[in-house]
Amino acid sequence: MQVEAGTIVEKGINWILNPYDEFAVEEALRIKEKLGKGTVHVISVGPERAQDAIKSCLALGCEEATHLCDPVFDGSDSLAIARILAAAMKKMSYDLVLCGKQGVDLDCMSVPILLADLLALPHASVVTKLDISEDGKKATAYREIEGGKALMELSLPALVTCQKGLNEPRYATLKGIMAVKRKKIEATQAAAIDVDVALVGTAGSATSIQEVFLPPERTGGKLVDGASAQEQAANLVKLLQTEAKVL
């Protein structure tokens, strides 16, 4: 990773679908396959290049897509992104919203929960197992907590954020990839979704990143001597005790 003048150098970066979103897409497809009905709709806020991420979801089997893309969205923080999604989703109908538990860039874990609150949906975050009742009215979710799991019951519609372990995401088929290759996804702009533009983008965000820097480098320390494993272990414990003072 390169940082110049307090920002990350984006040149040469290979942009991908957020890995945690793959669990969300996979879970949506599995639920649909199990119930034998329903539609999987993928929605994303992002610049032009987010098209590729959306297309990779379509290649996996999602049927519909919304790409929220407008220069006024640029610079949105988590709350602003959630406001954009909420505005668009207020006009949609759905039973279940699945999200990755976090992005692997800013690691906030916040957008899905903000979105759930703005849409007044119950939610379960960091979920490793999810069951939908046969009547389609209730979800049972196991969320990861310190030292175990919390079992949650949610009345649908609800929002769930997906953690590794929930499922094993499938790969797109060649047929799927070819089918979406030339597809153009129309951008949905701010005017189409009834969002307060004063509350999104750089100007409407309540937080902003002032500077990005690299953490201090750690340098290799000393190798512990010893003619045998016993001697090495004894020397190591002595160092941890007297030098590092951590024992």
Next chain:
Amino acid sequence: MSGVLVVAEQRDGELKKATLEMIGKAVSLGLEGGIHVVLLGSGVSNMVASLAGREVTKVYIGDDAALKDYQPELYSDMVTTLARQIQPNLILLAATSTGKDLAPKLSAKLGAGLAPDCTDLIMEGNTLMAIRPIYAGKAIAKVSFKSETKIASLRPNVLPVPEAAGDTVPDTENLSVPSIELKGKVVQILKQEGDQIELTEANVIVSGGRGMKDPANFKILEDLAKELGGAVGASRSAVDEGWIDHSHQVGQTGKTVNPTLYVACGISGAIQHLAGMRNSKVIVAINKDPEAPIFNVSDYGVVGDLFEVLPAMTEEIRKVK
């Protein structure tokens, strides 16, 4: 708008150290308006004693069976109501499974800017800045706020706990539990087997990687961890092999840990693993490959056979204790 509201972290009848870390940070920021603490749970009233001598102005207590487990809708409703009443400048939560879930709920309800999972908060002049790792710790961002109310969650085990000064117990006020219908509810807590220490709260972590070769060999890590009062971690390769549960994984797709001592055994040191443990205070690496990248970040390296070194180390520690 003034003062700090700290959302206390407690679990199983114990006030978590993270609460004292947050209060310590709140004091050191020196914001006007005092430090308020909100403590929610069941059977938590007696925990106020642990907050003595820490410059806490007032503790708001919600002690009710309905609050036994963290309930997103109920907890967020109560903290939001309190925040509207006392109008804090800053709300602090611990970046735990509860705090990371509750903080965005508060942010949405209060329209407040949120900086999650911070490793520090600093004042630049009169401006509050949040310091938070991004890209799994490969970079660090300095974040500013525009909203009047600011929310931050603080990563546990990073900030110091100041000594208590005196034994003055803060004033308390009881909160009533609103009767709202919950659309989502925690119905049961399923504890992991055994008396395990949570990785993110552990002072010592002994981790194993591909070099462990077999799930049965994790026993030697457990032995050492037990002797040191620590927890057992793992690299992604060990988890992907199915040798140990994902809840033990340290690194980019696992947990970020901050122990005093991290012992990496048979772990080569992929960048994704380093991202999760590079903030450990002291790192020890045991690996038979002298070229393993883990040695570039470790304070003490042992080039050797972990199956010989680890049991010998456990033995040595028993001797010196």
